[in-house]
Amino acid sequence: MQGDYLLVGMSSENVDSESKVSGNQANIPARIRRELDIDDGDTLRWHIEDDGTLRVQVVQQRSGTFSDFDGYDGEQETAVTTDHDAWGVDTE
DSSP: OTTOEEEEOSSOTTOOOOOOEETTEEOOOHHHHHHHTOOTTOEEEEEEOTTSOEEEEEEOOOOSTTTTOOOOOOSSOOOHHHHHHHTTOOOO
């Protein structure tokens, strides 16, 4: 869902869920987090349109050293203990 926008109107019609503001923070209801795949570390970008509609962009934090790693799918067998020991780390 990265890059998609959630448009929120100012009327109370068709309310799916609500949150209360506490200080400068508001909770995102669980159903909305699940539907938009919002997780810890994601960023929400807020924009108010000229007609008063609130636009929220979910920018998912899916980067890091292993973010694109899907595992080893090659045909060659690996010997993890032997390969690990080859780097000078004793497993015993």
